[in-house]
Amino acid sequence: MMRIPYLPTLLAVAAVAYSTAGAQSHNHTVRVSVAVITALKVSSGTVNLTITGAGVIAGQDLMTVVDQSTSLLWGTNSSGKKVTVQSNLASPKYTLKVEALGPTQGTAAGQVVLSSVARDFLLNIGRSSGTCSIRYVGEALASQGAGSDAHTITFTIANQ
Amino acid sequence: MRTTQGRPFFGSTLAAGVIGFFFFLLAVEAASGQSITIQGGNVTLSITTGLAGSEPLPVMNTATRLRYRRTLYTQKITVQTSCPGQNFGLTVVASNVTAGTAAPQVTLSNGMPPVDFITNIPFGFFSNATATLNYTATATFSQGNSAELGDDLHTVTYTISAQ
Numbered sequence: 001m002m003r004i005p006y007l008p009t010l011l012a013v014a015a016v017a018y019s020t021a022g023a024q025s026h027n028h029t030v031r032v033s034v035a036v037i038t039a040l041k042v043s044s045g046t047v048n049l050t051i052t053g054a055g056v057i058a059g060q061d062l063m064t065v066v067d068q069s070t071s072l073l074w075g076t077n078s079s080g081k082k083v084t085v086q087s088n089l090a091s092p093k094y095t096l097k098v099e100a101l102g103p104t105q106g107t108a109a110g111q112v113v114l115s116s117v118a119r120d121f122l123l124n125i126g127r128s129s130g131t132c133s134i135r136y137v138g139e140a141l142a143s144q145g146a147g148s149d150a151h152t153i154t155f156t157i158a159n160q
Numbered sequence: 161m162r163t164t165q166g167r168p169f170f171g172s173t174l175a176a177g178v179i180g181f182f183f184f185l186l187a188v189e190a191a192s193g194q195s196i197t198i199q200g201g202n203v204t205l206s207i208t209t210g211l212a213g214s215e216p217l218p219v220m221n222t223a224t225r226l227r228y229r230r231t232l233y234t235q236k237i238t239v240q241t242s243c244p245g246q247n248f249g250l251t252v253v254a255s256n257v258t259a260g261t262a263a264p265q266v267t268l269s270n271g272m273p274p275v276d277f278i279t280n281i282p283f284g285f286f287s288n289a290t291a292t293l294n295y296t297a298t299a300t301f302s303q304g305n306s307a308e309l310g311d312d313l314h315t316v317t318y319t320i321s322a323q
Binding site for chain 2 (some may be wrong): 023024025026027028029030031032034035036037039040041046073074075076077078079104127128129130131
């Protein structure tokens with residue numbers, strides 16, 4: 001017959017040894033990759049600026065109309081970026097100006113005359129997501145007569 | 161039954177059997193290899209699109225799963241990660257857990273202490289259980305991109321132990 005002294009102690013030691021012997025680990029690699037992402041969106045597709053002659057001052061050649069109904073939304077995760085603006089019309093009949101108002105990131109470049117050459121619209125937007133209002137000013141001279149220009153306006157996130 | 165000294169006898173054949181059984185279990189556990197494994201290999205999550213005025217869209221991966229062994233006591237699984245120079249977000253949560261209770265979603269951050277991932281894995285005689293690993297990668301525009309900052313490489317470690 002086998003004799004086991006301190007049996008409860010032995011049992012406890014064995015149980016503890018068993019319960020702690022099972023701690024094991026395993027690992028793997030998880031790679032997170034983020035592409036260069038730029039996103040631009042104008043809040044509305046069409047803006048109409050109509051100079052009707054209402055409010056025109058007699059003797060003054062310049063007539064203007066203003067629209068501030070749309071906004072620009074953007075997102076970029078690259079550093080050193082700006083937003084430019086251009087029109088598809090190289091020589092529009094009337095003058096159309098645009099400027100950014102109240103950008104949540106970056107600095108407004110100020111009012112520019114739209115042409116087919118890209119002009120700065122917002123500067124130093126950096127890595128950001130933001131919005132600003134777009135203010136268009138249409139100008140016509142009485143001497144230019146009646147007519148219309150249909151601009152396709154393109155905003156671009158570009159390297160600064 | 162009594163010993164030759166007259167004390168209650170646990171000690172003879174029965175006691176030897178009990179103790180032997182514990183060591184037998186230890187031997188079985190040791191011989192049966194890893195009690196936790198990750199199936200499906202390594203994972204890559206690529207964030208490629210974003211919304212103007214909002215943020216890049218999160219990406220999810222559910223291609224890997226944990227396989228773990230139940231045993232004669234209640235266990236839990238913890239998770240931790242090592243990712244020096246981490247720039248982007250990564251979370252993980254278990255789903256389709258066949259034994260135990262999934263903990264809430266865990267945010268994986270470099271140098272984090274082990275965090276509960278699956279708890280209350282019940283007693284079971286060396287039967288296997290599984291859980292799907294649901295990884296979600298997140299990034300903000302302000303956090304930048306991999307071309308400028310490099311990818312985040314996480315070594316994610318799962319540990320099973322007594323609870």
